[in-house]
Amino acid sequence: MVGVDVGGTFIDLMVSGNGQRLLRKTLSDPDDLAGALLAGLGLVADELDLTLDELLERTERIIHGSTIATNALLTRNGARTALLTTAGFRDVLNMRRGMRSDLYDPKQAPPQPLVPRQRIHPVAERVDSQGMVLEALDEGSVNRAVAGLRRAEVESVAVGFVFAFANDSHERAVASRLRNALPDVHVSLSSEVLPEVRLYERLSTTAVNAYVTPVLADYLESIERRLADNGFRGRLLVMQSSGGVMGLEPAARFGVRSILSGPAAGPVAGLWYAGLHGISNAITADMGGTSFDVCLADRGEVEVTKETEISGHRIALPMVAVHTIGAGGGSVVTVDDRGLLQVGPESAGSTPGPVCYGRGGVRPTVTDADLLVGYLSAERFWGGRLRLDEAAAREAFRRQVAEPLGMDMVRAAYGAHQVVNANMVDAIREVSVRRGHDPRGFVLVAAGGAGPIHACAIARELEIGLILVPREASVMCAAGQLLSDLRHDFVRSCVMSLDRLDRDTVEGHFRDLRRAAVEALLAEGVPRHRIAVSCAADMRYVGQFSEVEVPVPETALTEAAVARLAGDFHRIHESLNGYSMPDAAAEIVNLRVVGRGLADTEPMSARNGSPATALTGRRRAFFEDGFREVPVYDGHLLTSGEDVAGPAIVEQETTTVVVTPEYRLTCDAYGNYLVYLNERGLAESLARVKTGQAEAQGT
């Protein structure tokens, strides 16, 4: 199996088989992503003493994550897209519910629409809220629209009619007309992309799908062909934003489903590493160069949200709820005009990068701070491939931070470290405390190039007793792809109050959706015994405007099952919002079904530890009250069960773990690090997280 994460700067690869895993980070080429990917695979083959063809012939599955769809949206390089919508509702897409996010700034340009009004064609037709046709589809207006599409030479068309989720016949009729008239043009129907209530959300999601899908489909076609030319006979699967994978056919029709396919794999991986220790409550925190991505998994389920907005475009599909803030190694440290030290969200990225990289960066960053306080080594950064310029970093901090604040330079650098930690702590509170979870009952899985440097300080602030640093911390998303299930999400709107529930109708809908899920998975070659289907309902109190997702475990909706559903709803509402109202009427809004083809993950082999001592030296590092002389270990030489007391630093080629004085670090049987509170000990730290889980289970 091969997992790949194709980004604009790097391609991360992970090959797994026969109990072995091989990682590779190679440079990407935005102009020829497929070529860069094959070149990367070639390098991996070399390392295994195989030719590329031999490697591909032995590969059963390639799981592909990428930022292709996201980048098409961010850089506005998608297909030339038009929209056909119900006459009278021409601007619902671009009116964006009347909102903007920055309230006071007088100098804000209005957003550039994905589909300008010139390419939005009104079609006379109307369906009511119950799916009854009020006004038949007007052929004349469809013909006019088709003529307009031809004139404008569009490459892609979104079709979104009012209440199409209740009756899709008009959308289907228009689709078949378009396929005849314009066979080369991609068509996205709102009733297929997101068949649920809320017009703007459905139109926006459909428009984004129409915009990105042709780009992604072209790429997938080319990569599929080039892999086949090189002997690949296995299955190519695509990572979705919801944290599962899908086959090529749906990926080539529903590009929007893979819009966040890169970061979505991280939390899946985090949960899997935690699972090695019997833990199913994990907060995954990935700190790279620019951003800090955090996501919570509660009792084995990665949190999923439907509230995503990317670059101002609303996408209402379920996506792994990765909360992102601008805090990374490249985040710029400034003193604002109140005289407060601030870190980020602006980032120096990898070019020009931190001052200490010596690549032209002049503004001090978090990485510079980490170097000045002794957490990073100037000589051994990135396995010694980049020598860091400590003098330049010191000078930048002194002039731009320490002097304006009237502070000592090292104190200022340590201050930057503390401020960025506080921002990350707030981000973790956002996904935990604010959503009703106590972070003390979770393990913190720290990943990304910079994550393990900051993990202990963050954990201490949140009173988290256990941290896990995966061996593959710097390429965790590629690892996550190998661990992800095939997944299909289905939704149907069904607004019904609970006390007047038409149980046959609901059961019927669930039956249809479950069948569709199973068929989709069977068609992708998943054997029946590896298919798992789960049902849920979006519920709320009558009159509320947001829903809570409640699992529906039973297939037969007996009276008792409905009563249990009501009870579950009140309980989940209470834990989420701090109160519930058991006497108030509740209703169902949407029915959801998730079909999973379970990934067969191989257990990782234990690390072959060297008995040689891992201690490579000592260096000065700053903790709370001042510099201390701390031991530095080579992580590759630490063996399973070996134990290191903080303060200490453990280095691997692309990962540095800073163990603060309150914590200890140990190496597990798989080569991952477990960091735990000194005063509590490992066994109790593990036990506490598991107790936290059990308590959450019991409530």
Place this chain on the structure above:
Amino acid sequence: MDPILLTVITNRLEGVTREMGAGMLRSSRSPIFAENKDFVTAVFDRRLRLVAQTAYIPVLMGASPFAVKSVSDHFGDDVEPGDVMILNDPYRGNNHAPDISVLKPVFYEGRLRFWVLSRGHHADIGGGGAAGRNPHAATAWEEGLRIPPAKLYRGGAYNRDVWEIILLNVRLRSSVEGDLQCQVGACNVGEKSLEQMLERYGCDSVEGAMEEMLDRSEAQMRERIAAVPDGVYHASRQLDHVLEDVPGGRPAIRVRLEVEGEDLRFDFAGSDPQIPVYYNSSYANTVSSCYIGLFSTIAADVGVNEGCMRPVAVLAPEGSLVNPREGAPTTQCTVATCATIVEAVWMALSQAVPERVQAGWARTNAGAGTALNRRTGRPAAFILHFAKGGGGATQGFDGWNHISPVSSMGGSRVPDPELYELTFPHRILNYELRPDSAGAGKWRGGYGALFSLRFNEDGSALSVQIGSGAEETAPFGLAGGSSAAAGTVRVHSESGEALEFHRAAMHHPRGGDVAEIRSAGGGGYGDPCERLVEAVLDDVAADLLSPENARLQYGVVVDPETGAADMEATRRLRQARRSEDPASGR
């Protein structure tokens, strides 16, 4: 003061107010919190100074300090852990009655340390109107229930009497009860997070950090004000409502803006007296509206707290529209009167810092009412927040199309048309941008919207609101830009009669009637003849600007067949206009 600790505590306090708001957004019973985000959460120190807040709707931002002072004064020493207070009376520190304030004192180590506040707009507050709006109310008593400072919880114990008095007096009991619970929940969340913060950093550190933060915000605001040229600037704007017994009488708000060094003063002396219609602005609301005008011009990035308010004074004569005596009705002050005040403030500021000021935004003409909820069989309140108007242009930037008005500055969300039709026995016929509604300019205003709604059956009540409905009240242009097209509200019956509204009114539509709301666009900025020809053509191609108006307003001659501009004719026309009237492009 350790600058690192200062940053951490400042950010944490703001984080606390966001934590308080999160559950309110998620779980509210009325669309007004969850969909429109019409609420604010705030933290005050023990000396009742605002230290942090998250105002999802800006008009609530400056009004909350009055409420906490009122509640604290009222209860004096009778404040204990576990108390939760309520207040909605605009004459006891609240802004207007539908916005209910819920407050909680936060104790730590036996001493009062903070107050937390959640204030939000409720779907019903009783009284004679629909959806909390009674255009016929001549006094505050006809508008609805007035709640003085009272305890919802006393030392943690549910104070049933107070709850029952409130819930008995409203029609939408479950909505009001749910949303009050939601606010109590927010205060509980805030209390817990503040206790954790005190435990972590200690009371002395936190107090020291807050003191320093307030001083620094003050300094920041003073610096911004110092950059505004000293002087006295006058402006006046009219309300949309025409008083029946005063010929042609639209009441006016007059402001005198004095800028002197680092201090700034709004003086409303000379504004018209209070009126027996619900547009009177409580002093708290007047102050808040001044802050919107100021922040949106010179201080967009200044943190809002007590410190930044120190250099700003607001004087409003008692008995006037902007500081009425007890008993005058006030319901519409947070929207209609707020917009009028902000416009006056902007016009005054435009004489001092013209390059920073925005042209007029459309005032809201969102009607509201009650109708039978099809699914529950019970009456429910609706607000026709659909037809948002255009935002005003400013130097360098066009205005935003269809954006929620200045009281929310784009922070409030339009309802979903499908959820609306699933709930009410009405059908939306039309909901899109309104062509030819934007004020012309080198940078044009945003386009307004048109919205028509068919009442499928008898039995709905509609409280009609007029916004930017006349030449005098239409969104103004700046620096040679034009004002925008005015808004209109009409109801057509099936028999073809049309009723056009010019003032707030209650209407009882019959089945088959169609209400048609056309909102104003935003005002333009700069000479329209300097607008890029391509930008004009884009609007023509989008069917938003007629070729005729392209010529009349912008001097751009468009071939209606091809959509292309006749560049030579355009050049001549624009040239002729300039020589005709060098001062203006109109």
